[in-house]
Amino acid sequence: MSFQKLFGFLERLNRNNSKEWMDEHRGEYYEIRDFYISWLNELDIKLAKIDPDYSPTTGKQAINRINNNLLFHPDKPVYKDHFGAGLDKEKGKGDFYIHIGINERFVAGGFYKPPKEKLDSIRAAIDYNGEDFRKILNKASFKIVFGEMMEVDPLKTSPKGYPADHPYIDLLRKRTFAVMHSFSREEVTADDFQQKIITIYKEMLPFRKYLNHAITV
Structure with a gap:
C-alpha cells in the first residue's frame, strides 16, 4: 500500500461520490484507511521522541471521518476528497493537522x-x-x-x-x-x-x- 494508491482511490471516489459506490469498494477503502492509520502510528511515535510535551495520539484517534456532515452542509458531496488527521491531540492545545487530498496537501497548526x-x-x-x-x-x-x-x-x-x-x-x-x-x-x-x-x-x-x-x- 502507498500514498499513490491512496490518491488513486480518492480520485475514483471523487468521480463516483455516492454511498452505493463506496459500499462496492468498502474493502479497498479500509485497506487505504488502515495504511494511513499505520503511517500515522509511526509518525506519532517519532514525534513523541522529539517533543517532551507531545500528547501521544494513535492513528485511529487522529484520523477524521471521510464522510461529510450533510446535516449542516447538505450541498456538499457525501464523501470528502481527502484524508485528514490531527496529531498531538490534547484539550486546549493548538492543532497539528495533516491533510492529504487530491486537490490540497498540507500541514497546518495553531x-x-x-x-x-x-x-x-x-x-x-x-x-x-x-x-x-x-x-x-x-x-x-x-x-x-x-x-x-x-x-x-x-x-x-x-x-x-x-x-x-x-x-x-x-x-x-x-x-x-x-x-x-x-x-x-x-x-x-x-x-x-x-x-x-x-x-x-x-x-x-x-x-x-x-x-x-x-x-x-
Whole structure:
C-alpha cells in the first residue's frame, strides 16, 4: 500500500461520490484507511521522541471521518476528497493537522478561528510579550517553511481594550493564529515524506508552544 494508491482511490471516489459506490469498494477503502492509520502510528511515535510535551495520539484517534456532515452542509458531496488527521491531540492545545487530498496537501497548526476565551488569552499574551512571538514569526527558517500566518477575516479596527497605536496591533487584529505548509503530490509519494513532516513539526513547535502557553496561563 502507498500514498499513490491512496490518491488513486480518492480520485475514483471523487468521480463516483455516492454511498452505493463506496459500499462496492468498502474493502479497498479500509485497506487505504488502515495504511494511513499505520503511517500515522509511526509518525506519532517519532514525534513523541522529539517533543517532551507531545500528547501521544494513535492513528485511529487522529484520523477524521471521510464522510461529510450533510446535516449542516447538505450541498456538499457525501464523501470528502481527502484524508485528514490531527496529531498531538490534547484539550486546549493548538492543532497539528495533516491533510492529504487530491486537490490540497498540507500541514497546518495553531488555532483556526478560536473561541472568544482563547482568542482573548492569545491577545493578552501578545500584549504582555509580543516581542517573543514576533521573533518566532520573523525567524528566517520559519518564513521559508510557512511564510505568513493565515489571513482569515482579521479585524479592521483595534480589538476592544487595545489602542490603535499598540506596537503589536497587526497581531492583535488577527482572529486566526495558524500557519500552513503545502506539498506537491510528488512530495507526498516520496520516501522522505514522513521526515519532511517531522522537520515541519520541529519548525512549528515554538509557534505552537507560545500559543499553547498563552491559553493555559
